[in-house]
Amino acid sequence: MKFIEKGTVIKNENIAPNIYDLSIRLPKIAKEAACGQFVEVYPDNGTNLLPRPISICETNGDSLRLVFQVVGSGTRLFSGLKSGDGVRVLGPCGNGYPLTNAKSFILAGGGVGVPPLLETAKRLKKLGNVNVYLGFRSHPFLTEDFEKIGIVPHIATDDGSVGFKGNVTELMKSENVQADIIYACGPKIMLKSVSEYGEEKNIPVYVSMEERMACGIGACVGCAVKIKKDNGFENKKVCKDGPVFDSREVLWE
Numbered sequence: 176m177k178f179i180e181k182g183t184v185i186k187n188e189n190i191a192p193n194i195y196d197l198s199i200r201l202p203k204i205a206k207e208a209a210c211g212q213f214v215e216v217y218p219d220n221g222t223n224l225l226p227r228p229i230s231i232c233e234t235n236g237d238s239l240r241l242v243f244q245v246v247g248s249g250t251r252l253f254s255g256l257k258s259g260d261g262v263r264v265l266g267p268c269g270n271g272y273p274l275t276n277a278k279s280f281i282l283a284g285g286g287v288g289v290p291p292l293l294e295t296a297k298r299l300k301k302l303g304n305v306n307v308y309l310g311f312r313s314h315p316f317l318t319e320d321f322e323k324i325g326i327v328p329h330i331a332t333d334d335g336s337v338g339f340k341g342n343v344t345e346l347m348k349s350e351n352v353q354a355d356i357i358y359a360c361g362p363k364i365m366l367k368s369v370s371e372y373g374e375e376k377n378i379p380v381y382v383s384m385e386e387r388m389a390c391g392i393g394a395c396v397g398c399a400v401k402i403k404k405d406n407g408f409e410n411k412k413v414c415k416d417g418p419v420f421d422s423r424e425v426l427w428e
């Protein structure tokens with residue numbers, strides 16, 4: 176069940192270059208939220224900007240934590256939110272990661288695909304062994320938050336400034352990592368390579384596709400993703416049918 180809820184900003188901090196850590200009191204949405212789901216945040220500044228999808232990084236009692244990168248007008252507006260400000264949010268949206276009866280998990284995240292993996296790691300830790308692989312261009316963030324829940328993440332940076340020099344899949348390959356299931360979130364190119372890694376090792380991979388969205392409610396084709404069907408494909412919508420898909424079903428291009 177989705178709600179539009181008027182939340183109150185608890186805090187909003189700049190935690191890395193262009194990356195903000197926003198906590199909003201949203202009791203109804205927080206109570207319902209599952210890992211891998213997202214919310215639509217409304218930029219209420221008098222313009223007609225559409226709501227922006229942001230993954231749920233953490234649920235903490237009656238609040239949600241969102242971690243986002245400033246890339247354009249909507250996220251720039253969110254970066255200016257201050258404690259006490261009101262903000263309209265629709266959620267929880269999307270299907271989230273399926274929780275199976277697997278016992279060992281790899282979480283693989285790249286850039287702004289890392290935030291939803293924190294709540295996912297918290298929940299999976301109760302079910303089995305969790306290993307976390309995170310890739311960044313240059314400035315890691317949220318790594319201490321994984322440590323706080325007892326998981327030391329394996330870090331890769333493109334420039335080698337922290338951890339392994341290279342991308343997250345190269346890091347996973349270098350360690351020949353194994354698990355019952357992989358959950359991944361990040362840019363499409365990374366999701367494709369993690370999916371190939373899973374296929375090679377015979378490990379199912381669930382990918383969260385943070386495609387560009389428009390309406391966010393299934394009414395346009397702004398977020399279409401190609402899903403294999405018979406000898407061809409069908410378009411599915413990230414906002415309505417996703418954002419999580421079984422990587423074996425995705426037609427990677």
Ligand SMILES: Cc1cc2nc3c(=O)[nH]c(=O)nc-3n(C[C@H](O)[C@H](O)[C@H](O)COP(=O)(O)OP(=O)(O)OC[C@H]3O[C@@H](n4cnc5c(N)ncnc54)[C@H](O)[C@@H]3O)c2cc1C
Pocket residue numbers: 213227228229230231242243244245246247248249250251287290291384385386387388413418
């Ligand atoms: C399900 C889902 C979950 C998401 N979770 C997060 C999250 O947790 N943290 C986070 O930082 N971002 C997340 N995003 C991406 C975020 O929604 C966009 O960055 C945001 O909507 C951009 O809005 P804007 O108004 O600031 O930028 P716009 O003015 O709309 O766009 C500015 C630039 O960013 C590009 N852009 C916009 N959206 C995306 C996108 N989805 N992927 C790649 N490039 C894009 C545009 O092409 C343009 O070049 C998520 C997206 C989806 C679909």
Ligand code: FES
Pocket residue numbers: 387388389390391392393394395396397398399412413414415
């Ligand atoms: S954003 Fe319009 S259908 Fe998904």
